Amino acid sequence: MTVSQTTPRVGISACLLGQPVRYDGGDKAQPWLIGTLSRFVTWVPLCPELEMGLGAPRESMGLALDPATGDVRLLTTRSRRDLTGLARATAERLLRDAPALDGYILKSDSPSCGLARVPIRREGGRLRNAATGLFAASLRERCPALPLVEEGQLRDPAQRGHFLTRLFAAHRLRRLAPGGEALRRFHRGHESLLLSHSPGHCRTLGALLFGAEQRPAAVVRAEYAATFAAALALVSTPPKRVHALRHLLATLRARLAPAEQAEALRVIGAYRQGRMPLHAPLRLIERLLHDHGAPWAGAQAIFHSYPQELAE
Numbered sequence: 001m002t003v004s005q006t007t008p009r010v011g012i013s014a015c016l017l018g019q020p021v022r023y024d025g026g027d028k029a030q031p032w033l034i035g036t037l038s039r040f041v042t043w044v045p046l047c048p049e050l051e052m053g054l055g056a057p058r059e060s061m062g063l064a065l066d067p068a069t070g071d072v073r074l075l076t077t078r079s080r081r082d083l084t085g086l087a088r089a090t091a092e093r094l095l096r097d098a099p100a101l102d103g104y105i106l107k108s109d110s111p112s113c114g115l116a117r118v119p120i121r122r123e124g125g126r127l128r129n130a131a132t133g134l135f136a137a138s139l140r141e142r143c144p145a146l147p148l149v150e151e152g153q154l155r156d157p158a159q160r161g162h163f164l165t166r167l168f169a170a171h172r173l174r175r176l177a178p179g180g181e182a183l184r185r186f187h188r189g190h191e192s193l194l195l196s197h198s199p200g201h202c203r204t205l206g207a208l209l210f211g212a213e214q215r216p217a218a219v220v221r222a223e224y225a226a227t228f229a230a231a232l233a234l235v236s237t238p239p240k241r242v243h244a245l246r247h248l249l250a251t252l253r254a255r256l257a258p259a260e261q262a263e264a265l266r267v268i269g270a271y272r273q274g275r276m277p278l279h280a281p282l283r284l285i286e287r288l289l290h291d292h293g294a295p296w297a298g299a300q301a302i303f304h305s306y307p308q309e310l311a312e
């Protein structure tokens with residue numbers, strides 16, 4: 001498979017891109033993914049059920065509880081054929097052969113691709129919203145740091161922003177040149193973003209880099225990547241963002257005129273109280289950093305964590 005090196009590589013349930021791979025021969029095409037996100041990423045589409053050799057159309061399937069063991073099984077709806085072993089072996093093969101990915105978008109409710117709340121059926125009733133699809137479960141187990149999202153979550157601006165932030169940050173880190181200096185520069189550029197998600201992880205990463213020359217570079221890079229992903233997986237809240245913005249402002253304190261300092265604090269406060277959107281203090285502080293000659297701070301990823309067009 002030929003894949004681009006310059007845009008994030010995103011695994012995706014193939015039906016979401018309009019491929020006719022569903023059990024009924026149809027698709028679940030998502031206009032925003034096809035029309036907008038496609039311009040910024042390299043897709044790696046997969047249909048786990050098609051890869052099981054079942055063809056399209058095929059008999060539908062669902063998750064069911066084995067009454068004897070309590071295990072979740074993947075069964076065809078009418079003939080009750082148990083496909084659990086085949087599904088797991090196929091997922092293992094697909095994930096072993098896949099290129100390195102920066103994120104994954106999964107189809108909700110699918111017994112193969114659903115990330116959460118996939119219905120489990122049992123005799124005489126239905127346990128609702130209970131499970132993860134078998135492919136999604138294998139993906140999560142094999143790639144615990146990979147940003148995962150369902151297509152429905154991307155309709156919510158906050159969840160979409162969180163996924164895109166993680167996706168593009170993962171891509172920047174994966175594309176980073178080898179060596180400790182590149183990693184230290186990366187960390188400096190992401191400090192404010194990290195603070196806005198998890199001040200604790202940010203401190204841990206700083207400590208990891210301190211004295212990292214004494215340890216094998218590959219080990220440091222792997223530890224950094226895992227902790228970095230864990231930090232960004234935590235939701236960024238207004239109080240954490242305010243903390244990050246004040247931290248950035250503090251780097252300029254000696255250079256700011258009193259009126260500039262007061263205005264910046266006023267705008268940060270207005271954001272904290274919900275009277276201004278986040279981009280108001282972000283743009284103001286970015287301009288102040290630029291005007292007062294603080295290039296390292298102005299290059300912080302928090303200002304442009306993903307392409308602006310994707311926020312609209």
Ligand code: SF4
Binds near residue numbers: 023
């Ligand atoms: S949800 Fe997953 S298994 Fe189902 S059609 Fe889409 S890609 Fe295939």
